[in-house]
Amino acid sequence: MTTRTWAAILGPLLLAGTGLAVFGSSIAGPASDASAAPAATLTSATGCPTTASTVTVQGYGTAAGQPNELTISLGVQTQASTASAALDNNSAKANALISQLETDGVSKQDLQTSGLSVQPVYTGPKQLITAYQVMDTVTVTLYDLADAGKIIDDAAHAAGNAILVNNIAFSVKDDTALLGQARAAAVRQAVGQAQIMAAAAGMSLGHLCSLVDNSSPPQPVTLDSGAPTKAAAPTPIQPGQELVTANVTAVYELVAG
Numbered sequence: 001m002t003t004r005t006w007a008a009i010l011g012p013l014l015l016a017g018t019g020l021a022v023f024g025s026s027i028a029g030p031a032s033d034a035s036a037a038p039a040a041t042l043t044s045a046t047g048c049p050t051t052a053s054t055v056t057v058q059g060y061g062t063a064a065g066q067p068n069e070l071t072i073s074l075g076v077q078t079q080a081s082t083a084s085a086a087l088d089n090n091s092a093k094a095n096a097l098i099s100q101l102e103t104d105g106v107s108k109q110d111l112q113t114s115g116l117s118v119q120p121v122y123t124g125p126k127q128l129i130t131a132y133q134v135m136d137t138v139t140v141t142l143y144d145l146a147d148a149g150k151i152i153d154d155a156a157h158a159a160g161n162a163i164l165v166n167n168i169a170f171s172v173k174d175d176t177a178l179l180g181q182a183r184a185a186a187v188r189q190a191v192g193q194a195q196i197m198a199a200a201a202g203m204s205l206g207h208l209c210s211l212v213d214n215s216s217p218p219q220p221v222t223l224d225s226g227a228p229t230k231a232a233a234p235t236p237i238q239p240g241q242e243l244v245t246a247n248v249t250a251v252y253e254l255v256a257g
Contacts, residue, residue: 048209053254061185067170075164083132090134100158182246206253
């Protein structure tokens with residue numbers, strides 16, 4: 001295999017593995033091959049030539065959409081003098097709660113037990129065990145937000161005073177489009193900031209050396225809620241808007257303007 005063939009193979013591998021390619025001298029071989037091999041440009045980790053002036057900017061973008069998914073954490077809490085009595089009472093109320101949720105149209109795949117605990121209750125200066133407390137938590141996912149208030153009320157009615165509404169969280173089931181809009185807005189802002197900074201320095205933007213997406217996965221909007229009581233009107237649930245954010249970092253080469 002000739003020296004030029006090895007250079008063609010090793011060059012891209014070195015560049016891909018380190019982000020830095022240096023070929024100040026050719027690999028030893030026949031004189032004709034060495035003179036024909038061009039020297040590569042020294043580049044930094046950003047992709048810009050190491051001798052070039054650069055500007056690094058960050059851009060932020062947002063996009064808002066209507067939530068179409070609601071996750072509710074419902075708890076059933078009971079207490080009795082013995083652990084078995086507390087657990088039996090809790091099971092009865094939790095089963096009534098789940099049955100009511102299914103009656104209201106919540107499918108089994110959207111109901112998940114997310115916690116179950118049995119804890120002793122200590123009282124008095126000597127911290128003696130006087131009772132046992134059981135907590136059963138179920139996570140409910142709803143897609144028809146218009147019925148959310150009624151479903152929460154029905155759950156409270158089914159479990160009675162044992163009900164706990166731990167929190168509710170709104171989200172967009174598929175936020176791909178929103179995240180794309182936010183990223184595009186972030187890139188536009190980064191480009192604009194880079195142009196302003198280059199112009200202020202009396203220079204122009206060269207090629208884009210790197211563009212990195214720093215965005216975190218969107219998080220559901222979570223609201224704390226107290227235990228609802230059965231009333232003539234359903235518990236009001238306002239979904240508002242889901243806000244998706246994006247953050248990018250761009251590095252440009254600066255050239256004489």
